[in-house]
Amino acid sequence: MSQLPFRAQVASALGRTAATLSRMTGRGDGSVIGGRVGLVLEPDLLRKLAQDRKLVLVSATNGKTTTTRLITSALLELGEVATNAFGANMPAGHVSALSQAKRAPYGVLEVDEKYLPDVLDTTGASVLCLMNLSRDQMDRAAEIWLLAQKWRRAVAGKPVHVVANCDDPLVTWAASTAGQVIWVAAGQRWKEDSWCCPECGGPLDRKDSDWACRECTFRRPQPHWVLDHDVAIDPRGQRWPLDIQLPGQANRANAVMALAVVEIFGVPVQRALPKLAEVRSVAGRYTTVERDGRHARLLLAKNPAGWLEAFDVTDPALPIILAVNAQGPDGRDTSWLWDVDYRILRGRPVFVTGERKLDLALRLDTAGVPFQLAGDFTEALAAQPPGRVDVIANYTAFQHIRTEFGRAE
Numbered sequence: 001m002s003q004l005p006f007r008a009q010v011a012s013a014l015g016r017t018a019a020t021l022s023r024m025t026g027r028g029d030g031s032v033i034g035g036r037v038g039l040v041l042e043p044d045l046l047r048k049l050a051q052d053r054k055l056v057l058v059s060a061t062n063g064k065t066t067t068t069r070l071i072t073s074a075l076l077e078l079g080e081v082a083t084n085a086f087g088a089n090m091p092a093g094h095v096s097a098l099s100q101a102k103r104a105p106y107g108v109l110e111v112d113e114k115y116l117p118d119v120l121d122t123t124g125a126s127v128l129c130l131m132n133l134s135r136d137q138m139d140r141a142a143e144i145w146l147l148a149q150k151w152r153r154a155v156a157g158k159p160v161h162v163v164a165n166c167d168d169p170l171v172t173w174a175a176s177t178a179g180q181v182i183w184v185a186a187g188q189r190w191k192e193d194s195w196c197c198p199e200c201g202g203p204l205d206r207k208d209s210d211w212a213c214r215e216c217t218f219r220r221p222q223p224h225w226v227l228d229h230d231v232a233i234d235p236r237g238q239r240w241p242l243d244i245q246l247p248g249q250a251n252r253a254n255a256v257m258a259l260a261v262v263e264i265f266g267v268p269v270q271r272a273l274p275k276l277a278e279v280r281s282v283a284g285r286y287t288t289v290e291r292d293g294r295h296a297r298l299l300l301a302k303n304p305a306g307w308l309e310a311f312d313v314t315d316p317a318l319p320i321i322l323a324v325n326a327q328g329p330d331g332r333d334t335s336w337l338w339d340v341d342y343r344i345l346r347g348r349p350v351f352v353t354g355e356r357k358l359d360l361a362l363r364l365d366t367a368g369v370p371f372q373l374a375g376d377f378t379e380a381l382a383a384q385p386p387g388r389v390d391v392i393a394n395y396t397a398f399q400h401i402r403t404e405f406g407r408a409e
């Protein structure tokens with residue numbers, strides 16, 4: 001890698017110092033503060049740090065932290081990789097990630113959906129991985145069509161390889177202006193945000209996994225890669241069983257996206273798959289925590305599509321604890337709870353906790369799902385018989401549980 005200009009070197013070094021101080025004073029893991037300091041001193045720092053590296057940007061409503069981890073794990077086969085492993089997915093987090101691995105020839109950056117156009121522009125990344133777009137908390141990014149339109153403009157005419165999920169019509173629409181697209185049939189569990197054609201507003205007809213607009217020419221492209229239950233089918237038609245440790249169909253979708261991305265860099269499936277299989281948990285997700293013989297598996301769900309994915313992973317034979325907060329990062333408005341079909345939980349012992357447990361309780365009651373209220377997570381866990389229990393929590397509720405039980409990776 002060529003040398004950074006002097007001013008950028010100073011900004012980058014001071015940013016790292018700030019990150020270290022932040023960690024030492026217990027103000028966080030330092031991945032954002034360091035980047036912020038660096039950007040104040042040198043606004044062009046991200047562009048300079050990105051120069052001469054091969055970068056992948058990963059964006060989606062759900063699964064971007066996990067997919068970033070999977071791609072990173074496979075690219076490590078080629079050399080050092082800079083990455084924002086802890087989900088600090090805005091430019092300050094990107095600066096911090098690249099500063100901390102200055103000589104890494106590769107970078108895999110998770111990018112907040114709204115920042116993707118800017119970050120693509122600034123970094124000149126060579127590969128984009130676009131997975132899904134669905135409604136997030138009601139008071140954030142309600143207009144996902146506008147977001148898709150911004151992505152569409154951002155990739156138009158750019159010399160970037162796009163790897164996109166063609167089972168998501170909005171993502172397909174966003175990606176289809178790019179010159180080079182590898183289409184991956186990675187599935188779409190949540191369809192409530194894609195009944196209409198993003199091109200003309202007409203109805204989308206669906207038959208099995210295929211979809212097409214009834215009123216214009218917009219339709220699902222022919223996929224290069226296909227996820228067939230637990231098998232990835234590569235562009236040559238070869239079938240690869242996805243023997244990975246991360247649970248659920250959503251993670252198999254993340255894995256097939258990762259395989260498509262790393263093949264662009266020259267990592268073949270047979271080399272990539274064992275690396276994907278090494279990933280056991282991502283920033284605490286899917287980790288099991290234990291107290292007094294209760295083994296609780298932690299699942300994060302931040303929006304309606306995320307809850308469906310989490311239900312898919314849980315074991316119907318086990319009790320389940322649901323924890324919902326409504327702090328800033330969660331969205332203050334909990335009306336999104338009404339978009340989730342909770343009836344799947346009928347017949348399981350359900351425990352409800354978190355700051356907004358009463359909102360969730362009302363929702364469950366309306367869906368005819370019996371439940372018990374618990375004062376906090378510790379109390380909910382203590383109410384379980386010894387053995388395994390599933391936990392689904394939204395963002396700050398999840399972080400609270402992780403802090404309480406140690407930041408296990």
Ligand SMILES: [Zn+2]
Binds near residue numbers: 197200201214218
């Ligand atoms: Zn149409």
